[in-house]
Amino acid sequence: MPKRCSKCKHNYANPAAAFGRCSRNRDGLRYDCKRCQADVQRKYIRRPEVKARRNATNRAWYRQNVERETARKRAYSLTRYHQRKRDKARWLVTLYRLRRDNGKP
């Protein structure tokens, strides 16, 4: 049975996929669709006080995990360094073949 979102008034043919779950409701689904819910979430995390709180939490976590974070970043940049080098070498080979096959210098 199709279901209409109470916020955007859009009709969904497959409510189970378009609506989040809510056990309190008779059909077990929320009143608003996932897209409307995503909008609400997006607006919420963009609120300055929410951003400030999150930044403070993240900063506090970072201060307590500096060494761990430094090691993680170092490991990541090392792998990315070699990956980039490989990608560039492969791309140069491709470029060389393309130019050769097209008869350009």
Ligand SMILES: [Zn+2]
């Ligand atoms: Zn909606």
